[in-house]
Amino acid sequence: MKEHGDWYTCAAFNVPEKLAFGNMLRERATDLIARAGSSAYVARVRAGGGLAALHDVVPRSYTEKTTCTSFCDSCSLLIDRHDEVTGEATGHRSLAPLIPIAALLGRPDGWEGGR
Template sequence: MPLLMLSIGEQTTPLEDVARIIHHAVTHYSDTELNVAVSSLADPATREHKVDELMAVYEKAYGDFPHDRVHSTMRVYLNNERLEDQAEVVRPGQTPVSRWMDRCFDCFAPTVGAYVLPTSLMKQDGCWYSCAAFNVPEKLAFGNLLRERARDVLARANDSAYIARVRAGRGLKALHEVVPPSYTTKTPCTSFCDSCALLIDQHDAITGEKTGHTSAAVIPAASLLTRVQPTGTAR
């Protein structure tokens, strides 16, 4: 089932627009057709969550907030202060690929909660990705749902050797079978998504396969009727 996940942490999208999206989703689709989720971030100083403000904005415009349709995850980001007797923390930039890849399937659980772990993402331009991370590697794009049939886009993902290995092995740890430890234990990176991008490159280089698909850009018909003159005016 598709999941529409909205982040209102440090985003600048007006809450009125977020409320309108939620209202459209819950009034046009049933709970068996579409899941809706809101991830909110609280101000560490006040502990006030934006989701409370969002609910107020929604109820002013549309009436009762649809609590039975919207899954909500609330978090507070705080600075991590070390105690005197604590061991030195391993900074992200020094963390090897091997440590990231062993935990990639766990990275969403604290953020989106236990109700459903999203496994795909469609960006606003229609590009569809086989992972739902906000920083998803571009090579996990398999087409554009606004310009192609969904069955064609999904077929590409289902035919991907990289995706098949990740699915079968429940995460990036499955790539231990392909990418040698001489690379994964000695190559540092800063995140789950960075490690995934590096592993895709290594996987494709070793296996000779190609992961991902880039859809051809569509040129608006109106632009074909316009040509620019030397003076810069259009005719």
Template sequence: MVTEFTDRNLNIAVSSLADPADRQHKIYQLMELYERTYGDFPHDRVHSTMRVYLENERLPGQADIRRPGHTTVAEWMDACYDCFAPTVGSCMLPTALLKANGSMYACAAFNVPNKLGFGDIFAEPVRDILARTNQSPYVATVRARGGLKALHDVILRAETEQMTCGSFCGSCKILIDDFEQRTGQRTLTRTDLPLVPADALWSRVRPKGALRG
């Protein structure tokens, strides 16, 4: 990011997940560390989405839980927000996921399908990864119509109403495979690229002569 963009070319969104036990977000520790090291935190360019995962509790008289594994793919598609929209804000999840190992994905979900992983920032320039993402027929189709519902034009509703899965990501994984099969348009992902071993990552980002830890 530092070599490819200036500090004003990028806005960053941090998805902060709190521990349900104390509801404390680690993002606050990150901000404190940043300000001790660099000065004022750039709130105008670094956005945060804060969430807490808690077990659902049913109240007396409430309807039975509809198990998500019984939800049809068609329903997930109809309810999907625009996964790949090229915008980001303080109340919206980022539209890319960068993992600590350098893998960059075109979606912000933690369990994003592997086929949406378009490169490794330790192995190639970010601009090349973004170009590959923008060349994906699947991403372009979903982006053009604002979510997975765009794929109703490719995969008949009568078929997706017979498929079930447990999440938006699960439906996306099914749909990208079907999309490629039906259109013959393959998505070039990071699985097609040479991988950088995990134990080599530290040496790639650590200045020469710096000590571990």
């Protein structure tokens, strides 16, 4: 999770924004996990043990012709190509309303801390 609450399915430092599946401060964790769990891109990478698993969708010739300065850059290109080929949209940017603190704590809306 990044400092502003966006939750990512990758632990890399410079993770592509398209691997964000929502915001932990604005949405329920179960919703974010469900989104990531239903992502075809994430499922392919997981099942194949890494980015090479995408070669059945993104040809090896495509990856051999691209030049990237980092692993995250190559992942970002693969996401774009995967989504283009499959017609899917990887990731989710949340604009949901802010969840009240009381709801996150599992307390009634009128609860005030320290009492």
